Amino acid sequence: MTSIEPKSTAPKPSLWARAQLGSIEQLHIRLESLIVLFVLGATMAILSPFFLSVSNFMNILLATSTIGVLAIAATFVLSSGGLDLSLGSVLGLSGVVGAAVAVKLGAPTPIAVAACIGAGAAAGFVNGLIITRAFVPAFIVTLGMLGIARGLALVLSDGRVIYGLPQTMVYLGQGRPFGIPMPVIIFIATAIVTHILLAYTRYGRHTLAIGDNENAARTAGINVEWHRLSLYTLSGALAGLAGLLFATRINSGDPTAGITYELTAITAAIIGGTNLFGGRGSILGTMIGALIMGVLQNGLNLLAVQSYYQQMAIGSVLVLAVFIDQWQVRKESRV
Amino acid sequence: MSLLEIEGVSKSFGPVNVLHGVDLTVDRGEVVGLVGDNGAGKSTLMKLVTGMYTADAGAISLDGTPILGLPPGERRRMGIEMIYQDLALARQQDVAANIFLGREPTRSILGMRFVDRAAMKRDAQAMIDRLGARLPAINRPVGSFSGGQQQSVAIARALTFEPKIVIMDEPTAALAVREVQGVLDLIRQLKADGIGVILISHRLNDVLSVTDRIVVLNHGRAAANLTTTNTDMAEVVSAIVGGGDMAEAAAHEARG
């Protein structure tokens, strides 16, 4: 180390300032999203007598688990400055592949599960390969994959739902060890692992740095192309896992599963504090975002609002969330 | 054998030839000024050294090891650090994350490696203190800092990992007078520690006061290689603007 003389010590931030910065930042959660979740929950509780019950709470978690896993995928890609619009289609494709391998080929459950997640990872790998090697924008590549994966799901299944998954596989979607639905357990386990990955490993730090300033990451010696490729593959694999949860929950591989799910997933990630343009994102925040989407959908269901209107609600929430985010950024940078 | 040897390096961006066979050497503990007009190719030449661009022709070696085939991360590990003109900071990340970007210290828990944030924060604070930089708070996103404060972070990043050679591309552009003196003192300190320094700056007074040698780049060619004690402002300026007899004479002088 160079022996540079100490000259002056920067003033330490006050204890209060440190405590303030530390508490929320350490948890990687935005206070606003917690407030929204609370207000939304309170509203639903007032509007519907069925909302506040243990069984409904489990329903919300169950409905949130598939979307939640997709939202985790969206968080990784968005916070790296990328975009994956193919999440919903890859979910559908993976479910069909998993079901086909299990039912049509009669493969044992572990192989069908691996095929399901592997199909998603493969689709994500192709996305990443084209984005990083052929320099086609992620928006276009994943939009193309949205069409390709959906088409492939329909081709592989002949446009028909594949029924009759083996019992061990169905357990993953319908089992209830200790009364907790398996998808909820898998979702929470996935969230914990990916939270640690994003917040506490070099891989996660580099993901945020690439999304923040790709050039800075490159000058720091990070292999940006390889990293992006791995992120899209991870995103695909998580979509495959979501496809597994979906298929095993409904006990079939449905080629139309997950249509417009990317909308909900990206919305959940952004409500959770992920920066649409990269550089910021946390899995805990995304879990809150996914819960907000789950509560919203559950509440609208309880209030017997048609699903068409629910789509409109989710779309509006996405635009509103980004609007508020941008409005805050502009407010902060105003002189 | 010099610390850094650049030989006959050329680079073009498509049809635009930016560098035409440039030679440059830096010894241990030597401070070399690299000056020239806007667009002369200074930043491009340095990015060939760090590996951000790939050279079309020529050779570059550090301590005798050819480095042109190596990726940027590998070259950094060998001891080549650069403070980029555009600073290259991750604006939403804090000071420690920027200083340690790409080299985060880890500690092992159950066989897995996790970023050691406490160590990062501690060492980052120590480095900032050593530089005498004044930052509002070390755990704030650096994008909220002033230009000079951001420059301090960029400098801290370059000095934290025992570099052999430090390339500074306009390190004082955003700094107040007091901070400029700080950077010049820092360069002298690096020299005393045996570290090679390349200083790119348009502030010729600073360059004349702190360097041992001045290389002038003119339209992608090394137009002059001047020993600082034997030259003056007039000669440097004339080499930068090019064409004048003095520039020719200076180049001959350097070769002979």
Ligand SMILES: Nc1ncnc2c1ncn2[C@@H]1O[C@H](COP(=O)(O)OP(=O)(O)OP(=O)(O)O)[C@@H](O)[C@H]1O
């Ligand atoms: N990535 C690039 N693509 C195309 N042309 C480039 C690129 N980078 C630099 N150039 C061109 O190369 C030439 C040299 O640029 P460079 O940045 O090396 O100049 P410089 O000497 O550092 O100038 P300044 O003093 O303004 O920083 C310029 O004409 C510039 O337009």
Ligand SMILES: [Mg+2]
């Ligand atoms: Mg330059």
